[in-house]
Amino acid sequence: MGHHSGVRDDGGRQRHGDGEQRGGEDGGRGPRGGRTVLVTGGGTGIGRATALAFAAEGAEVVVVGRRLGPLRETSAADPRITALAGDLTVEGEPERIVRRVLETHGRLDVLVNNAAVVRGGPLGSLGAETIGPQLATNLVAPVLLTGAALPALEASGGVIVNVSTSVDRRAWPGSSVYAATKAALESLTRSWAVELAPRGVRVVAVAPGAVDTPIGDHQGLSAERQAAVRAWQLAHTPLGRIGRPAEVAWAITRLAGAGASFVTGAVLAVDGGAVVA
Numbered sequence: 001m002g003h004h005s006g007v008r009d010d011g012g013r014q015r016h017g018d019g020e021q022r023g024g025e026d027g028g029r030g031p032r033g034g035r036t037v038l039v040t041g042g043g044t045g046i047g048r049a050t051a052l053a054f055a056a057e058g059a060e061v062v063v064v065g066r067r068l069g070p071l072r073e074t075s076a077a078d079p080r081i082t083a084l085a086g087d088l089t090v091e092g093e094p095e096r097i098v099r100r101v102l103e104t105h106g107r108l109d110v111l112v113n114n115a116a117v118v119r120g121g122p123l124g125s126l127g128a129e130t131i132g133p134q135l136a137t138n139l140v141a142p143v144l145l146t147g148a149a150l151p152a153l154e155a156s157g158g159v160i161v162n163v164s165t166s167v168d169r170r171a172w173p174g175s176s177v178y179a180a181t182k183a184a185l186e187s188l189t190r191s192w193a194v195e196l197a198p199r200g201v202r203v204v205a206v207a208p209g210a211v212d213t214p215i216g217d218h219q220g221l222s223a224e225r226q227a228a229v230r231a232w233q234l235a236h237t238p239l240g241r242i243g244r245p246a247e248v249a250w251a252i253t254r255l256a257g258a259g260a261s262f263v264t265g266a267v268l269a270v271d272g273g274a275v276v277a
Helices: 045-056 068-076 093-105 128-156 176-199 215-219 223-235 245-256
Strands: 020-022 036-040 060-065 081-085 110-113 159-163 202-208 267-270
Touching: 036 045, 036 093, 036 128, 045 060, 045 068, 045 081, 045 110, 045 245, 060 068, 060 093, 068 081, 081 093, 093 128, 110 128, 110 245, 128 159, 128 176, 159 176, 159 245, 176 202, 176 267, 202 245, 245 267
Parallel strands: 036 060, 036 110, 060 081, 110 159, 159 202, 202 267
Antiparallel strands: 020 081
């Protein structure tokens, strides 16, 4: 679906091997005690904030993404964070990622399915090149990665946290496919919660609203278009401001924590009230 195999380093050169880069100076450390958390899309935005939040709690964190450069920036911020580059839409990559996490950390306690791509456009302009990458990254990859991680999560009594969007509960003209993939992820959250409860695995989701992330840059939107989108978001957010990635990360860490042990199948909106306005 337009994705290449392998990963690239900061200069855009093809990189072979497992693409791993450990945070801090302790590059050769082995498995350590405490929880291990895997965060996809961990190079920027909500993914980076989530990795930092879990690491601040003492967890070992592995951040996954296609671009090693941003992942290295995340891992450099805390020695508990490990960067592991890979494209989860490539056949065999979800299994490789999980295998590598278990080899280096010995366990997996929390999986955060955060990675997503947005390709906008009105109906009639949407082709396979627009639809395919969104389905592959936002929907198929979480299914395959979660399936690969399930034995380890069952062994640890773990938690799956899916990151959707609060806008999927309303009309989103121009981003209908993206919204649909996130609505599907919420449906998976509910189904998996019931399916995996007997196996001791909880499944929850967090639905962010307007949050200050590089998503507009990733979409290729002009500065003028991004400003117009922000104005619309502010007008439809009762709290009257844009959210911070750390605020979404707080919700993710809380839902994944022991204090939420009776919570499964829930989708928590972190959107300044947008979904109910």
